[in-house]
Amino acid sequence: MRQASDTLSIRTSGRGLTELTDDVRAFIARSGIESALLTVFCRHTSASLLITENAAGAVKSDLLRWLDRVAPEGPDYDHDCEGPDDMPAHLKQVLTGTTLSIPVLAGMPVLGTWQGVFLTEHRAAPHAREIVLHLLGE
Template sequence: MPHHTQTFTIPTSGKSLVEFTSDVAQWLATTGVTTGLVTLFCRHTSASLTINENAAPAVKRDMLRWMEMVAPENAGYEHDDEGPDDMPAHLRATLTGASLSIPVVDGRMALGTWQGIYLAEHRSQPHRRQVVAHVMGD
């Protein structure tokens, strides 16, 4: 069973949800895998991955607003080594997770009609985040 890997570097502009579904789909098409599993792994503790709706822009805004309410800055966290957004970023990354698994069917990710893959940037400053992709299959 063949295995393929790719590292995606995703620039962010601060707190945001950056869709990179098409990047993964384009890479997957080059692997020749028609049936298998794609795993995506975020190599950071203050950014994360999620699959969510990619049609209505309000979804991204509401998700970011919700994350601010659930893990607000300046909430008296002990860990603030890199500033007031440091610990909230770690909490938000824990909520959304570091990895995703997506089935591959007929050479394409088996995402739903309105689903997109997002890197969630939880820090205020811009970063260049890395997501490692692995696909195995036939």
């Protein structure tokens, strides 16, 4: 059994989705590990990870609009230390999650034809985000 790990530093431009699929594939290739389980972990409470369609751009915009409807900005939150998008960003992170587990076979992440790995920034302002990748296999 072998392990490999790395940390991706991602600069976001504010609310939106940043695709990480190529970064994930490159990490797996560098590791030389062929059969494994990849854990992808976001080290933040106002950003999250998703596996979703990476072909149609409308999926991303529809998803962001849905999250805004589920956790809208407004005066009804006690926690607003960093502005009106603070608590809604935390709620969106709780709904979407900070950890993904992806099987790896033949040195490739086992994703569907239209699936991609995304960092979702829930804050309006740009942020520096860290994503930890950990591979365990052989």
